[in-house]
Amino acid sequence: xxxxxxxxxxxxxxxxxxxxxxxxxxxxxxxxxxxxxxxxxxxxxxxxxxxxxxxxxxxxxxxxxxxxxxxxxxxxxxxxxxxxxxxxxxxxxxxxxxxxxxxxxxxxxxxxxxxxxxxxxxxxxxxxxxxxxxxxxxxxxxxxxxxxxxxxxxxxxxxxxx
Amino acid sequence: xxxxxxxxxxxxxxxxxxxxxxxxxxxxxxxxxxxxxxxxxxxxxxxxxxxxxxxxxxxxxxxxxxxxxxxxxxxxxxxxxxxxxxxxxxxxxxxxxxxxxxxxxxxxxxxxxxxxxxxxxxxxxxxxxxxxxxxxxxxxxxxxxxxxxxxxxxxxxxxxxx
Numbered sequence: 278x279x280x281x282x283x284x285x286x287x288x289x290x291x292x293x294x295x296x297x298x299x300x301x302x303x304x305x306x307x308x309x310x311x312x313x314x315x316x317x318x319x320x321x322x323x324x325x326x327x328x329x330x331x332x333x334x335x336x337x338x339x340x341x342x343x344x345x346x347x348x349x350x351x352x353x354x355x356x357x358x359x360x361x362x363x364x365x366x367x368x369x370x371x372x373x374x375x376x377x378x379x380x381x382x383x384x385x386x387x388x389x390x391x392x393x394x395x396x397x398x399x400x401x402x403x404x405x406x407x408x409x410x411x412x413x414x415x416x417x418x419x420x421x422x423x424x425x426x427x428x429x430x431x432x433x434x435x436x437x438x439x
Numbered sequence: 440x441x442x443x444x445x446x447x448x449x450x451x452x453x454x455x456x457x458x459x460x461x462x463x464x465x466x467x468x469x470x471x472x473x474x475x476x477x478x479x480x481x482x483x484x485x486x487x488x489x490x491x492x493x494x495x496x497x498x499x500x501x502x503x504x505x506x507x508x509x510x511x512x513x514x515x516x517x518x519x520x521x522x523x524x525x526x527x528x529x530x531x532x533x534x535x536x537x538x539x540x541x542x543x544x545x546x547x548x549x550x551x552x553x554x555x556x557x558x559x560x561x562x563x564x565x566x567x568x569x570x571x572x573x574x575x576x577x578x579x580x581x582x583x584x585x586x587x588x589x590x591x592x593x594x595x596x597x598x599x600x601x
Binding site for chain 2: 299301303304305306307308309310312313314316318319322323324325326327328329330332333336337366367368369370384385386387389418419422
């Protein structure tokens with residue numbers, strides 16, 4: 278735990294005075310835990326939502342239910358709406374988190390929606406920009422989840438460095 | 440990852456046909472991630488909430504704001520209300536998760552509320568019982584968090600074995 282990337286993400290957020298919310302599906306909390314492993318994370322991280330069951334992506338994060346019904350949970354637009362939605366979900370006194378990050382994908386071993394195991398979408402929304410990135414990882418379930426965590430931290434860092 | 444305890448917890452839940460929600464503070468998603476590391480977790484786990492900032496414990500999990508104001512977030516009743524609240528938060532179509540588990544405590548290195556670093560409360564709520572347990576762990580930040588994850592899994596397993 279406590280990857281250099283998580284340190285760098287927190288430093289970059291702190292420097293801008295931005296708060297963070299984390300929305301996870303396949304990573305199941307591991308991304309948020311990685312961020313929390315950095316001492317002083319509480320200055321930046323408001324909280325996270327693990328929307329593991331598909332309907333929770335709609336009910337807690339506000340992802341469009343029709344989008345989920347048509348495309349399933351592994352889709353760039355779902356990642357984007359998760360990252361957007363968690364900002365409000367963990368907001369305080371009606372003020373959303375400044376930045377949201379999300380992961381959705383297939384860790385395997387099974388693929389309920391017929392998509393390829395290892396397909397992962399990462400979403401990042403900041404006050405000035407938003408982006409989704411698609412990855413195709415290989416390996417075992419835990420390895421795919423760890424690669425997704427690293428990709429999300431990388432994605433955050435990249436957006437914060439622009 | 441993938442401790443034997445997480446396997447046993449999921450088996451016990453599956454056997455009873457019960458779903459699970461996870462509410463975390465100091466463990467920051469690591470408890471939920473531990474559960475997700477077991478293949479087939481999706482049959483049981485609906486989702487989780489990392490209520491890291493104190494107000495998020497009230498807004499997302501429904502913990503009594505007065506309780507938080509008077510006692511702070513590290514209190515057995517807060518743990519209990521987090522475990523209770525996450526059942527509804529990750530519920531589907533108005534049906535709450537059957538079981539909720541929670542962690543709240545001080546991982547250190549600082550203790551904002553003056554409580555001892557290593558103090559952890561675990562809450563478990565099932566359809567038939569509820570319980571909170573207080574722990575006093577020693578060690579570094581990551582070690583305290585890992586001990587809290589293990590204690591929560593143990594607590595769940597104990598409640599499901601009764």
